[in-house]
Every structure is written in C-alpha cells, then in structure tokens.
Amino acid sequence: KEEKESTATDGPWNVIVFDDPVNLMEYVTKVFQKVFGYPRAKAEVLMLEVHQLGKSLVWTGDRERGELYVQQLHGYQLHASMEKAE
Numbered sequence: 001k002e003e004k005e006s007t008a009t010d011g012p013w014n015v016i017v018f019d020d021p022v023n024l025m026e027y028v029t030k031v032f033q034k035v036f037g038y039p040r041a042k043a044e045v046l047m048l049e050v051h052q053l054g055k056s057l058v059w060t061g062d063r064e065r066g067e068l069y070v071q072q073l074h075g076y077q078l079h080a081s082m083e084k085a086e
Helices: 002-008 025-036 040-053 063-075
Strands: 013-018 055-061 079-084
Touching: 013 040, 013 063, 025 040, 025 055, 025 063, 040 055, 055 063, 063 079
Parallel strands: none
Antiparallel strands: 013 055, 013 079
16 A cells, blocks of 8 residues: 555656646746746747647656646746646
C-alpha cells in the first residue's frame, strides 16, 4: 500500500495550459518566456498550440516543480493544470 502511494507522486508530470477568451496571444507568449525561460520562438509555438488546439503541454518534469509552475501560471491568470505523464 505504501509503495503505491509513493509511486503516485513520482514523475514525470505534465503541465498543461488551456485556451481562454481573455488573454492576448502576445501576453501568453511573454508569460511562457518569463515562467519557463523559453526563447521567444518556442514560447510562440506553445502559445499557438494553446490558441489553435485549445491546450498545450508546456512542460514535463518532477511534480514539485510542476506545481510551482502551475501556481505561477495561475498568478498570471492563465488556466493551467497538471497531469501524470504516461
């Protein structure tokens, strides 16, 4: 039982950002650059995925850092969540 609980928090985890009707595309690009340190070109590709597909996988890694990223994205008024990577 304890093993199952400990593996449930093991990585990797995905951070997903969802489209919304409020934030401008340029703003989302800037947030991705600021939060993740992505170059402008990568941030724009991810922003376009969010805009055109309704969501984008923007980061994968350990759970603790993913939770921090989601919290930061929420601070910028972006709709983001985490899910366990498969």
